[in-house]
Amino acid sequence: MKLFLMIIGFLMFSLTPIEAKDYLHYQSIAFEKTHHKFLHEFTAFDMIRHLDKLEGTRFWGWRLYPVTNHEKVLFTKETILFIHNEGTTAITQSYLLKTSEQSKIQFDTRGTITTKNKGSYKGFDLNLDAQLDISMVSDVNTTLQEETKINIEIDPMTSLKVAIYGEGYISNGVGRYFRFFRPVREGGYEVFVLATEYYGIEKLALK
Numbered sequence: 293m294k295l296f297l298m299i300i301g302f303l304m305f306s307l308t309p310i311e312a313k314d315y316l317h318y319q320s321i322a323f324e325k326t327h328h329k330f331l332h333e334f335t336a337f338d339m340i341r342h343l344d345k346l347e348g349t350r351f352w353g354w355r356l357y358p359v360t361n362h363e364k365v366l367f368t369k370e371t372i373l374f375i376h377n378e379g380t381t382a383i384t385q386s387y388l389l390k391t392s393e394q395s396k397i398q399f400d401t402r403g404t405i406t407t408k409n410k411g412s413y414k415g416f417d418l419n420l421d422a423q424l425d426i427s428m429v430s431d432v433n434t435t436l437q438e439e440t441k442i443n444i445e446i447d448p449m450t451s452l453k454v455a456i457y458g459e460g461y462i463s464n465g466v467g468r469y470f471r472f473f474r475p476v477r478e479g480g481y482e483v484f485v486l487a488t489e490y491y492g493i494e495k496l497a498l499k
Contacts, residue, residue, distance in 0.1 A: 313400050315460070315484045321367035323462070328360050331400050331464045331482035339402070342466040343478060350470040354423045358465035362485075365460050369489065373454035377446040378498065387454065389440040389491055396486045403479015405467060418469055420481060442493075449498045458489035 315321060316332060323330075329338070345357045377383050399407050399416060406417045415421045446452045464482035468475045 313398060315367070315398050316400065319368045319370055319455075321365055324364040324366060328363050328462070330462065331402060331480045334402070334480060339466065339480060342480075343468065346466065346468050349473050349475075351473055352471055354418070354420060354467050354469050356423060356465055356467040358463065360462055360464045362461045362463050364487075365462050365484075367458050367460065369456040369458060371453060371455040373452070375446055375452045376498065377448055377450055377452075380448050382448060383446040385444045385446060385452065387442050387444065389442065398484040398486075400464075400482040400484075401479060402481075404477040405469075405479035405481055406477075416481060418477065420467065423467075424463070424481070424483065444493065444495075446495065451496050451498055453492075453494045453496075455492050455494075456489055457492045459487045461485045461487060 316330070334342070342357055342359055346355045348355065373385075373387060375383065375385060399414060401407055401416070405420070407414055408417050416424075444452060462482065462484055464480065466480050467478065469477035
């Protein structure tokens with residue numbers, strides 16, 4: 293027997309708010325199309341190869357070479373409840389689902405490209421956000437504070453798993469920043485945009 297129940301939507305859960313790069317610490321995260329790489333997976337050779345594709349100089353500002361553009365990722369953020377019932381009677385478990393607000397955009401960098409805080413907003417230094425055309429995207433999803441209580445029955449010889457799953461989009465690449473035609477910063481950038489999160493409740497028969 294397998295029951296998979298998804299409570300889905302733009303639900304932001306009452307956990308620690310996301311900071312930059314927290315998506316790299318999810319329980320699991322992977323591209324839907326497996327040939328893509330996260331920025332932290334770029335080898336030294338990858339970085340050199342991509343930076344070599346930057347063309348020309350500028351009097352002042354960025355030259356960018358995008359490697360991955362808005363590619364979907366699937367993740368398991370965290371397993372928050374796991375119960376084995378190896379007994380002969382059912383167990384009833386109550387669980388309270390809470391919504392709150394959470395960061396929608398996260399950033400990662402390599403080399404001498406850096407991030408900075410802008411109040412509650414964390415972005416890239418030297419106006420890289422605008423060059424990537426993400427400056428108009430809200431960095432926080434806000435929902436009403438809501439609570440939903442669910443009662444789950446774990447049958448004999450079954451297990452129950454409650455986890456937070458979701459989808460997002462990754463864009464990354466390399467860049468070089470010029471002042472008076474001289475490069476002063478270079479490295480890699482990555483932007484993670486959260487699309488949706490949901491609780492997944494899975495009940496499986498024990499073998």
